[in-house]
Amino acid sequence: MAQIKGKYTTEFVPVKDIKNGTIILDNNLKVTGVKIMPRNLFILDRGTQAAMISNLRNVYNTIDYEFWVIAADRPVDISVYLSQLQLLYQSISDPIRRKLCVEDINKGNYFINNNIVDTEYYLLFKEKDEDKIQKRLRNLITQFANAGLTCFQTTNEDLRIILDNFLNGGQSTTFGTVMSGGY
Numbered sequence: 448m449a450q451i452k453g454k455y456t457t458e459f460v461p462v463k464d465i466k467n468g469t470i471i472l473d474n475n476l477k478v479t480g481v482k483i484m485p486r487n488l489f490i491l492d493r494g495t496q497a498a499m500i501s502n503l504r505n506v507y508n509t510i511d512y513e514f515w516v517i518a519a520d521r522p523v524d525i526s527v528y529l530s531q532l533q534l535l536y537q538s539i540s541d542p543i544r545r546k547l548c549v550e551d552i553n554k555g556n557y558f559i560n561n562n563i564v565d566t567e568y569y570l571l572f573k574e575k576d577e578d579k580i581q582k583r584l585r586n587l588i589t590q591f592a593n594a595g596l597t598c599f600q601t602t603n604e605d606l607r608i609i610l611d612n613f614l615n616g617g618q619s620t621t622f623g624t625v626m627s628g629g630y
Contacts, residue, residue, distance in 0.1 A: 450527050452527070460610075461473040461474065463471075463561070465603050465606050466544070466603065467566060467609065468600045468602050468603060468606070469601075470610075475575060476573045476575055477573065477574060477577075478572070478606075479571065479572070479574075479600065479606075480569055480570045480572055480584075480600075480601050480603065481569065481584065481587045481588060481591065481600060482567060482568070482588070482598060482600075482601055482602075483569065483572050483597075483598045483599060484596065484597040485568060488500075488504040492508055493608035496568040496617075497595060502593065502594035503594050503596075505590075506593075511616075512572055512574070512583070513572065513573070514570055514571065514572040515570070516569070516570050517568070517569045517609060517613070518567070518568055518569075519566070519569065519608055519612045519624075520564040520566055521564060521566075521567055521608050522562065522563075522564055522565075523553050523558055523563050523565050525558060525559065526559075528555065529552060529559075531554045531589070532551055532552050532555065533549055533552065536552065536621060551602055565574055567605070567608070569572045569600075570587060571601070571607060584600050588600075624629060
């Protein structure tokens with residue numbers, strides 16, 4: 448009877464490396480882009496909303512290469528904040544301030560226990576030529592700034608989060624490699 452050999456995820460995903468905020472594919476194409484900081488349009492007046500939407504439309508219409516807009520969920524880590532709240536709670540004696548601290552601690556614990564996430568936004572593209580990559584990054588950062596949004600080149604961590612979301616349904620892989628031994 449022939450043994451069926453399963454495929455590993457790495458055989459389906461053509462990622463060779465992630466470095467300098469770039470995914471390097473097996474065919475040496477590079478995938479990179481910008482992380483766009485979110486901005487709540489709904490708290491702006493209607494005129495500002497309309498202007499910002501028009502500016503964003505112009506940004507996207509000037510892009511003359513293939514790109515992807517990605518929304519990725521990232522777990523919220525507020526453990527340091529909660530530790531600071533605990534220390535503050537222990538150091539104050541005013542009952543009203545203590546009550547406010549307890550409410551914030553409870554809200555923080557709710558976030559942790561219910562897997563609350565931040566949604567992050569990215570615009571990614573692929574290119575081989577390093578000069579074109581740098582020019583595109585500069586243009587995107589400038590164009591988004593002109594539209595009222597701040598963005599930065601993706602980091603290695605950003606790209607790992609995107610890949611985790613794509614490959615693992617948003618679950619980070621925090622386990623080590625499982626080795627099998629010949630028993």
